[in-house]
Amino acid sequence: MFIGVSVPDVRSVVRMCNDAPHSEIALLLESAIHEHRLAGLLLLVQQYTAATRRKDARAQKEIAIFYKKHIARVNNWDLVDTSAWQILGEYTRLHGNASLFETYARSRNMWKRRIAVVSTFAYIRNGECDTTLHIAKMLLHDTHDLLHKATGWMLREVGKKEKTLLETFLACHAQEMPRTMLRYAIERFPEGERKLWLEK
Numbered sequence: 062m063f064i065g066v067s068v069p070d071v072r073s074v075v076r077m078c079n080d081a082p083h084s085e086i087a088l089l090l091e092s093a094i095h096e097h098r099l100a101g102l103l104l105l106v107q108q109y110t111a112a113t114r115r116k117d118a119r120a121q122k123e124i125a126i127f128y129k130k131h132i133a134r135v136n137n138w139d140l141v142d143t144s145a146w147q148i149l150g151e152y153t154r155l156h157g158n159a160s161l162f163e164t165y166a167r168s169r170n171m172w173k174r175r176i177a178v179v180s181t182f183a184y185i186r187n188g189e190c191d192t193t194l195h196i197a198k199m200l201l202h203d204t205h206d207l208l209h210k211a212t213g214w215m216l217r218e219v220g221k222k223e224k225t226l227l228e229t230f231l232a233c234h235a236q237e238m239p240r241t242m243l244r245y246a247i248e249r250f251p252e253g254e255r256k257l258w259l260e261k
Contacts, residue, residue, distance in 0.1 A: 066096045068139075075103040079111070083127055090134040098134055102144040109148045118156065125152035136172050138207055145176045150183030159184075159192050166199040174200060175211050182218060190219045194230055201237055213245025220249060235261050 081104050089101030105124055112120035128135075128148045135141055153159055165177035178200060181193040193215050200212045220227035227246065235243055235258055247255050 062093050063095045071096055071100050075100050079107050090131045102140055106144055106147045121152055141175045141179055145180045146182035150180035154183050162196050166196050171205050174208055178212050178215050185218045190226055193219055201234055209239040209241040210245055213242040216246035217248055
């Protein structure tokens with residue numbers, strides 16, 4: 062359920078509540094109101110970022126565990142995209158095991174599958190693209206449009222870092238990829254190159 066509060070307004074409130082305890086954040090995440098869940102996740106992102114600045118590995122771990130415990134409440138595309146890579150992606154890259162994303166990519170829950178691929182953005186931002194390509198390969202035949210878009214988006218981000226790496230991946234998989242995924246992946250290519258890939 063949406064109540065019509067804008068994202069900038071939600072963010073303004075969140076900035077004033079950085080020290081909210083996890084017990085209160087849990088109440089937000091359990092709410093049926095979308096903006097409440099968004100506020101709870103943005104609070105977690107703020108707290109995780111602050112813990113990273115402090116180099117507080119214990120706090121990072123606690124937040125990552127809390128996030129996974131409440132992952133069923135990360136159940137809309139914007140909730141995934143504003144939190145997954147900044148918490149689960151960053152924590153797993155620094156302290157965890159990326160096999161978690163393989164588990165999520167195999168899940169029957171579409172939001173977990175989106176979390177799997179979007180979380181790899183944390184790796185891409187640090188020049189590590191192999192994890193993204195591995196999860197993208199697992200999702201090539203996913204039937205959900207929101208997964209086609211998210212996977213194409215992550216592939217596009219890989220291309221920004223290493224275009225040759227993306228082209229190599231596309232050479233192997235472009236013909237079997239959903240068209241939406243391919244279009245998102247090649248969005249930054251020159252028009253002539255885009256046409257060639259779409260004709261394959």
